[in-house]
Amino acid sequence: MPTYVLMTKLTPAALQGTSGRRATGHDWKTKVDKVCPGIRWIGHYALLGPYDFMDIYEAPDGETAFRVSLLSRENGALTAESWPAVAYPDFLGIADAVEGRPG
Template sequence: MPSFVMLTRLNHEALKQPNSLVDLSHEVTRRIKTECPGVEWDANYTILGPADYLDIFSAPDVETAMKVATIIRMFGHADTEIWTALEWDRFVELARSIPSAPKP
């Protein structure tokens, strides 16, 4: 199943109290479980920098991953960036299967 990395930046106007983050998280999680079966969360982090959160998850396909990002944008009044990711071992297999470039 494909892996995805997602950065989320919350709108500063969206949440007025820190406790509301927990409530929002529960609601978003419930909605994703209902609307996006097959999504598996691998890691969730709060981070310092231009984004607030980093999530790593697996989804059956790109459309499901986009649905996850859309739900988060809807509920969190947030911006998201999402990328596909490939485990290192799979990349090594892929790289070994590519023929060498022709010598000039």
């Protein structure tokens, strides 16, 4: 399955209090799992920087990744971006193919 990285920045109101944040996060994940069957979660990280959270997941297709981002926006994210990601060895194979090298 394709891999995606979800980069999320929350609204200031959504970041208030850890107990509320925990409940909101749980509600979001429950909703995503229901609306986006087939998602396989790989990792969830809190960040220091321009984004608040990063999730790495596999989805069956791009439409499902769109749904994950839309549900994130619906649940208090100021921005939510799902980026397609390719493992480095796969990237090297793609680069070799572009350069006409045998894989």
